Amino acid sequence: MEAMQSLVTNIQGLSSSGDISHLHVLLKQAQESLYAESTRLLPVLDQLDPATHSLGYLYILEACSSGLISKEQASTLVLPIARFINSCVAEQIRLQPDKFISVVTSPMTSFNAIAVEAYKKHILVSLIHNWNFCTSLPKYTSSVCQRNLKNYCQPYIELAHCYVSGKIVHLEAMVDRHKEKYENDNNLGLVKQVLSSQYKRNIQRLTQTYLTLSLQDIANSVQLNSAKEAEMHVLQMIEDGQIFATINQKDGMVRFLEDPEQYKTCHMIEHIDSSIQRIMALSRKLTAIDENISTDPLFLSKTGRERQRFDFDDYDGVPQKFNI
Structure with missing residues (x-):
C-alpha cells in the first residue's frame, strides 16, 4: 500500500497547488493499480476531501465500484458517492466526464437521486469537455433508469440540445429560464462553464472553414x-491545445494551423x-468478469434451462411430411 x-x-x-x-x-497511469486494489480502497477515501481533491476522489471512487461488490459494500459506497456528487469541484471533474455515466448505468432495481445528480453532471461536464452530448443512454442501462431519468433532468437535456445548435443567444435564454433550478442543484457554476465553452466550440468550428480570420x-x-474578447478566447484555446493558431498583433489577424504533433516526442x-x-x-x-460470470452457479443454471428449451437434438432433422 506504499x-x-x-x-x-x-x-x-x-x-x-492547482x-x-x-x-x-498520474491518475491515468495509476488506474490499473487502483483497479487491482479496488477492494481495499474504501478507507483511502477518508483521507480525501471530495471538494478539495475532486479528481482523485473520483478516480478512487470509480475503482472502488469497478469490481464485483456485495450488497453490503454497495451500501457502504452510497454515502461517499452522495458526498462527492454534492461537493465536487467543476474545474477538476470536467477532465473526466465519462466517469459519471458509470453511476447512471450501474444495475439498479429502484430509481435513486444519486443517478439523477450524476446524470446532470455528466451532461454538463460532457458539454464543457467534449463540446457535445448524446442524450441516448447505453443499452445496458437498467430499465427503471431508462424510463425515469430524463423526466428528472429535462432542463439539462434542453440545455444540451440548445448547446448543440451553436446559437449562444438561445443558450443564454435557456440558462436564464432555468437559472433557479441550476442554482438549487448546485450546478450553476458548471452551467456558466457550458456557456463559456459554447464560444470555444464555435471558434473551433471556424478553424474547419477558414485559414485566416x-x-x-x-x-x-x-x-x-x-475583438479583445475574441483574442482572449483564442489565446486560451491555443494554450489548452484546443486549436493551433498564431495571432498577428499588428493587423489583428488569426492564422489557423494544422496540428504540429509528429507523434515522436517523449511526451507523446x-x-x-x-x-x-x-x-x-x-x-x-x-476477462476476469467473463470468467466470474461463466462460473457463476445462477448463470450456469439459467443457461442450462435455456439450452434444454432449445435443444435441437430433440427435433427431427427433416419434417415428417417430407419423409420418403
Whole structure:
C-alpha cells in the first residue's frame, strides 16, 4: 500500500497547488493499480476531501465500484458517492466526464437521486469537455433508469440540445429560464462553464472553414462583444491545445494551423503507452468478469434451462411430411 499512500499524497499536494493536469496524468497511469486494489480502497477515501481533491476522489471512487461488490459494500459506497456528487469541484471533474455515466448505468432495481445528480453532471461536464452530448443512454442501462431519468433532468437535456445548435443567444435564454433550478442543484457554476465553452466550440468550428480570420470577424461570428474578447478566447484555446493558431498583433489577424504533433516526442510516446496500458487493464478486467460470470452457479443454471428449451437434438432433422 506504499504506492497507494504515495498516490494519495500526490492527490492532496497537486490538488492544493492547482496542478490538475499533472495530477490527471498520474491518475491515468495509476488506474490499473487502483483497479487491482479496488477492494481495499474504501478507507483511502477518508483521507480525501471530495471538494478539495475532486479528481482523485473520483478516480478512487470509480475503482472502488469497478469490481464485483456485495450488497453490503454497495451500501457502504452510497454515502461517499452522495458526498462527492454534492461537493465536487467543476474545474477538476470536467477532465473526466465519462466517469459519471458509470453511476447512471450501474444495475439498479429502484430509481435513486444519486443517478439523477450524476446524470446532470455528466451532461454538463460532457458539454464543457467534449463540446457535445448524446442524450441516448447505453443499452445496458437498467430499465427503471431508462424510463425515469430524463423526466428528472429535462432542463439539462434542453440545455444540451440548445448547446448543440451553436446559437449562444438561445443558450443564454435557456440558462436564464432555468437559472433557479441550476442554482438549487448546485450546478450553476458548471452551467456558466457550458456557456463559456459554447464560444470555444464555435471558434473551433471556424478553424474547419477558414485559414485566416480577423479577431473582429471571429467576435462577430461567435457573438462576442469585442475583438479583445475574441483574442482572449483564442489565446486560451491555443494554450489548452484546443486549436493551433498564431495571432498577428499588428493587423489583428488569426492564422489557423494544422496540428504540429509528429507523434515522436517523449511526451507523446508516454501518452500512447499510457493509453495502451489502460486498454490492456480494461481487457484484463473484462476477462476476469467473463470468467466470474461463466462460473457463476445462477448463470450456469439459467443457461442450462435455456439450452434444454432449445435443444435441437430433440427435433427431427427433416419434417415428417417430407419423409420418403
